[in-house]
Amino acid sequence: MSYDVASVRAHFPSLASGTAHFDGPGGTQVPEQVGRAVAATLTAPIANRGSVTAAERVADETVLAARAAVADLLGADPAGVVFGRSATQLTFDLARTLAAGWGPGDEVVVTRLDHDANIRPWVLAAENAGATVRWAAFDPATGELTADDVAAVLTDRTRLVAVTGASNLIGTRPPIAAIAERVHAAGALLVVDGVHLTAHAPVDVRTLGADVFLCSPYKFLGPHCGVLAADPGFLATLRPGKLLPSTDTVPERFELGTLPYELLAGTTAAVDFLAALGEGGSRRERLLTAMSTLEEYEDGLRADLETRLAALPGVRLWSRAAHRTPTLLLTVDGRDPADAYRFLADRGVNAPAGHFYAIEASRWLGLGDTGGLRAGLAPYSDADDVDRLVTGLREWLAT
Template sequence: MPDFPIDAVRARFPALKRGTVFFDAPGGTQACDAAIAAMTRHLTDGTANAGGPFATSIETDQVSAEAHAAIADLLGAQPDDIAFGPNTTSLTFAVSRALSREWQAGDELIVTRLDHDANVAPWLQVAEDRGMTVRWLDFDPATGRWSLDDLAALLGPKTKLVALGAASNALGTLNPIAEACALVRERSSALTYIDAVQSVPHVVTDVVALGCDFLACSPYKFFGPHQGVLWMRPGLAPNAYKVSPAGNDAAHRFETGTPSFEGQAGVLGTIDYLEWLGEQVDPAANSRRARLVAAMSAATAYERTIGERLLAGFATIPGLKLWGPPTMEGRVPTFSFTLDGHDPHAIAQHLADRGIFAWAGHFYAVEVIARLDLTDAGGLLRVGLCHYATIEEIDRLIAALREL
């Protein structure tokens, strides 16, 4: 096992005291104690709207500014380039509408069959409204991967945007986003929009290194409250739909309406927790960004180890078919499978009855399930790990599956 403080980590998550096994991380992780405390503190001490001269408003402005700076450090960004919203889906719809003001009939969009519908449906609806052409980047059902060569073949002078998922919420595939963004820049003038909801909880994220134009993620998928986060490349200035008094600075143009300040406080608490984890694994880290990189690097290594344990256990279950990458290479610890003779929803119920929480169905990755020809079969059973999972919990899952 990597030198990872799993007992200390688990002590930071109050929900784990239930004694149940939370393998539903791709749908939403449990909240860390620092996030819960920060939200409670903000509401208990007194909340207010922004921009006032009185104490609670000043304090709220400070919390919001600190939350923007904290999430920027997690993503390798600057605070002005961060926007908070209710969720990633809502932010993606807002961006799609703003960008499409400049698009015309005959222009082209590229979406993939490997993505969550939140990074597909907004662009399909824009294409329908504007008379645009949609080009689909397919994936290989045998490997769960799309190829850069196939992406290159779809790019052209009319391509306006390429929407890609950093990691598949259904199959766990970790996609070559930096290479894809470089290819898009080389072959076209298109923008790139990256859904990083499933990658940010598991790997180090650096928006500059990725080379994308937009990146969206969800703090409730990495131990915080229900929020959405949007990063927009400096220099872009889409004409956002918003109320007239709202600001028009950088990414903040997408923060129309009063935000969830308690949610932003919770995000700040989440970053504090990840900083703590970074200090545990690398006491020499001398900045918040360095501590966050250390935390995510350690989590990645630990998740690889427990993921390998899970894959080894799967191999002992007769009739179990894993869909997606067969090893921990090029994937996050999200695993989906079918089991001969068993409906995925019945498996999920069997596990739930034994205190093991996992999802069944399409997980809003409707194109994935259709491409695998599993729609009529009820989709997949998905097990999602994160860095508070243990070897003992994985063994408990495998034992429950053997009962079937």
């Protein structure tokens, strides 16, 4: 099936400003139906979840609908979908819960490629438990993180491995299924940060072999909240800290306090928007075709952008992995990427600069804490956006 980007763009009110958005990896623009869903839920009769009043039932139905929608997006069990303020918060909560069973001699593996949200929670939890942290390094020359790189630091004391599904800095997509085989053979758990991956490709958590998969709706056209997906049987083995009167059922035992019902309604609307771009019978089938078509479209646009950026004088591209998202990181020798960021912003092109919380990856690449200029494509990106970015950078290089 073909991808009609003009039709897609028509659903995003913010694009009427004329800005070319390459800042999607930090949070996408939102289609009108998502905003309407948030507003409608906020203004409808609503209360804490229950079954007695109509307002209680609205809240309950909103939560269950959001679990079902996210489960369809990820190929997960809705009974194992947990919502939180952010993926970072959910990871910290999970790390504290799992670390209660760790001690001296136990080992946790993190990678140099990851966003710090899938590094620091595990490092801090391990330190508090007296466990050892081991680091899996990626190849800075190619940007690749292989299953062998992870296997090299596994031992019979490894309790957990945390790895990204795709780098938010340079786009690298590690071979998660192959990594999962090595991790499970070592008897360890695999936690996958799918925040960047979920926005750009079809996801099936079972095929990936992730014991825990996290993502953020605001990276795939939705509102600001976080999602954790895992097998409900596995979640039932975990005992998080919670309030005494709060329910002990799964997944609710992991959701501290009242959920943001309006954001969950927006999440469902975002998933439905993506599903409407696909073909098939069930929502899951439509999502798979939609995300496959989107992946192909974004990859083609990325290839054109990459070729044109590489032709600019002095530009160095750091996104080199064979399998990656449409996310490009670039630097120019002797020039501050933050200057390019500001120059482009004045011309209505949003391409931010920095390390984007992937600080270990930025340092490993030799970019320190400065990082580079990141150009990330999204479902609404088009050829005109690419032209404007390339033209803007060419003008900046001439200054």
